[in-house]
Amino acid sequence: MRCVIAGGGPAGAMLALLLARAGVEVTLLEKHADFLRDFRGDTIHPSTLRVLDEIGLAEAFHRIPHRKAYGLTLVTDTGASRLADLRGLRGGYDYIAFVPQWDFLNLLTAEAAKYPSFRLLMNAEANGLIRDGGTVRGLRYHDKDGEHELRADLTVAADGRGSTLRVAAGLAPVEMGAPMDVVWFRMPREDGDPGETFLRVSTGRLLVAINRETYWQLGYVIPKGGAERLRAAGIEELRHHVGRLLPFLAERVTLLGSFDDVSVLTVALNRLRRWYRPGFLCIGDAAHAMSPVFGVGINLAVQDAVATANLVLKHGPSAVAAVQRRRMFPTVVTQFAQRVAQKRLIAPALEGSLRLTRVPELARIPVINRLTRTFIGNGVRPEHVASR
Template identity: 55%
Template sequence: MTGSTTTATVCVAGCGPAGAVLGLLLARAGVEVVVLEKHADFLRDFRGDTVHPSTLDVLDELGLIDRFLALPHHKVSTVGFVRDGRRLDVADFSTLGLRYPYIAFVPQWDLLHLLTSEAARYPHFRLLLQAEAHDVVRQDGRVTGVRFRDPDGEHEVRAHLTVAADGRHSAVRRASGLRPREFGAPMDVLQFRISRRDTDPDEGYHLRMAAGKSVAVINRGAYWNIAYMIRKGGHDDLRRAGIQTLRDDVASLVGFLADRVGEVTGFDDTRFLEVRLDRLRRWHVPGLLLIGDAAHAMSPIAGVGINLAVQDAVAAANLLTGHLRRAQAKGKPVPDRATAAVQRRRWAPTVATQALQRSAQRFGIDRALRGQAKPPDFSAIARLPFVRALMSRLLGVGVRPEHVRVPPMPPRGQSVEGQGR
């Protein structure tokens, strides 16, 4: 099998939320698609697991919402912060009149398995695991596919369109020569779990700050997911200081967890996340489109990365399916104006969301981590009804929510009328 070449209309590098949604949407529209995933499965902890209301709408439009809600999950309808021991909600999705007025926290592997299992019902979908894209194939100035490695050796996928959905460290982006503009981030993050008790406060997703320290605390039902923020580049200093420093900071910020911080026995119980915030000026070259974190790495603030990536995938499917069907039928290349249209569609939502994250970093987290006597007090502004309504809309729905516009083809052995909703 070494040296084999596979052909498809579309090759998607990366089977995270963006790649999985795009692969499903194209396959159900009758477009031949190969999705490459470098890992052997989806079982990795501390991956993004926040599914926002607008993504829940997409799952509903795909007929998958009932199966999604049958997965183990926890719902949170508010996002806020705690200052001087008092909690203030800056977003409340229950006020928006949405069909799904909450963020659903679900293990990412369950979401990806749901999406790829549904995609596998269509004859035009193929998922290759342990297939790591590392280079692009070029011909006459166009990207015409990717080179990937698997346990059997080196292979190629030749495609009319290649889509890089392989994350913030995208190998396809690097091979294409595109370089993102770095906006910087004042912090990195250590993630870990602490058990939750029935007597704990009924708090959803909230940020706690004090001079020199900051944590995000997320109610996951059976446990609290803690995102402990450290100054950019300060991971080694923290490790030298010892795990008790982390425990003491968490205990001081989240008092009701003080008797449980010992559950974090050492740094092996944590996962380090290097926070990046960047954006490509150009998301496409002839034959190649980049979406999700490959095009715009998001900060973990408010957990909007999955939502932006899924919205990119839906927009790409809506705008490109007609061109891809013609390429599949007649062998014509996908015009550059078509991939440019995807960037135009998603540019404003990306810029606006990153601007919000940059403001939160600069005026909140950065000041706290610098050790200022007191983090800034935004409570008076956050209490204004129009501010809370705006934040609820921005965090829950986004600037330009996308909806599935491409009608499906029948899956194997089934009429369209037989597919879910």
């Protein structure tokens, strides 16, 4: 069997590795020259850590510089509240590992390169499908040398939420909407700063603060489509709000010189009704764009890849429908939880209608904490590698 995968993100790289380990002839296309792009999803949850363990990469992964988070903390104007504690989660891993996504992708593709059936093409962008009747038989791509064709028994679109191949296959996602976008930027971290990653909520304002050891990765949440309004108000406006939310950064925010120092993530929440055509399959963001709520995007993508490898190695390319049947339920449930959080917390916070006087310590309520840590840590229907 020959497989070609468009997109060298978490879904594509993990699937390519799993297939190559099993001796499948697999080509992975990545449209960029490297994986080095900032402010991409990089929260590796226990479900993904277990997959890495199952394929013998856990030790190598943990040698990559990373930061462990054992819970989720919400900080309001009245104080901090522990919403979830991952300690005690079964399966050997009870923390979220924050690691740059490019390091994660380099790890996966370097391991895949050890297998002779694997090929990685960088600077190669897929732009069309090869069809034989109603069946997809490969893809077309271009690189610095021009246009090329790659024929395959299975063609996988893992090329993200703007998937070119998804469009070529005539598949369109159903949009569920999101009330926010996110402005990402960095601030230096100093001794005496808080130690944990946390969510800061105030009336009309919301910000995510991720501890990166030497710096803070900050995500300032803005109303959907509000980036232009923020730019029009000037960089001083952003500095002011960040300083009000995080007083310990009040003097450092002047390091934000201009909007060239920030990156805007346009948040999308959608999914395909149908993920496949004969000989063709969408996985990861190409099948379902996830909101950043709960930080589960990478992990859903990896779970898609594991399920795809398990089913394709057992049943062949015809298993594309079975992949959707297996992965649609966890996608629907996870997106439902994200929509609830967007409706009940994020939208009211941005509108200024949310009143948080005292948030209960949900992590201290055993039943709620077990449900929360299981959902965040393991996800819905976690996958395990069948081919060792």
